[in-house]
Amino acid sequence: MPDEAAMSSVYPVIGEAGFVRLVAAFYRQVPTDELLGPMYPPGELAAAEKRLRDFLVYRFGGPQRYIEERGHPRLRMRHAPFAISLVARDRWVELMDRAIMEARIPPPVVAIMQPFLAETATFMVNS
Ligand code: HEM
Known part of the structure; x- marks a missing residue:
């Protein structure tokens, strides 16, 4: 997991617009x-x-x-209603990796985002 200094360095680089592009590219595939x-x-x-x-x-x-x-994210709890298998986890990560490419996120930022997203996705597996 990237350290907190690395985590908070992302927004100043890609801004609101970067997150809009990234998440739109993810949800276009869903x-x-x-x-x-x-x-x-x-x-x-x-x-x-x-x-x-x-x-x-x-x-x-x-x-x-x-x-x-x-409020507090409590992400694992909020994902409990969905059956998230390892296969579903891998698919989520695959769609997100594609979104990262499509949104043209700069490589140094990708190096911070990708491990966080992948590790958080693993943490959501519940079935
Ligand atoms: C592992 C595979 C995952 C699956 C299948 C999955 C699926 C879902 C689904 C079906 C929802 C409900 C949609 C909604 O109404 O908001 C949801 C919500 C959400 N997911 Fe995931 N998710 C996954 C991983 C992740 C990861 C890795 C993150 C964060 C990095 C994340 C962050 C969120 C957030 C913030 C919400 C909204 C929570 C709320 O405030 O209610 N999810 N997810």
Whole structure:
């Protein structure tokens, strides 16, 4: 896991716009993914996109909107309603890796983001 100084160095580099591009590129792939698509409530995709974006912004050194609106993340608990197998975890990471490329995140930032996202995804596995 990257240290906190590295984590909070990301937002000043890619800004709000970088997170908007990244999370939009991720959610563009979700509806048609045969494994992850059915997990996400169709009418809630825009709201889900905002929740993930605000969380990543907060976690990588940006404004605390996520905390203000959702409180403590408790991510494992919030993922408990979904059956997340290792295969689903790998798919989530694959979609996110593709989104990182598509959003043209600079390599030094990728080096910080990728391990955090991959390790957090492993932590979500619950079935
Ligand atoms: C391991 C595979 C994962 C799967 C299958 C998965 C799936 C989901 C689903 C179905 C939702 C509900 C959508 C919504 O209404 O917000 C959700 C919410 C969320 N996920 Fe994941 N997720 C995964 C990993 C992650 C990871 C690695 C992170 C963070 C780095 C993350 C962050 C979030 C956040 C912040 C929310 C919204 C929580 C809330 O405030 O209610 N997820 N996820």
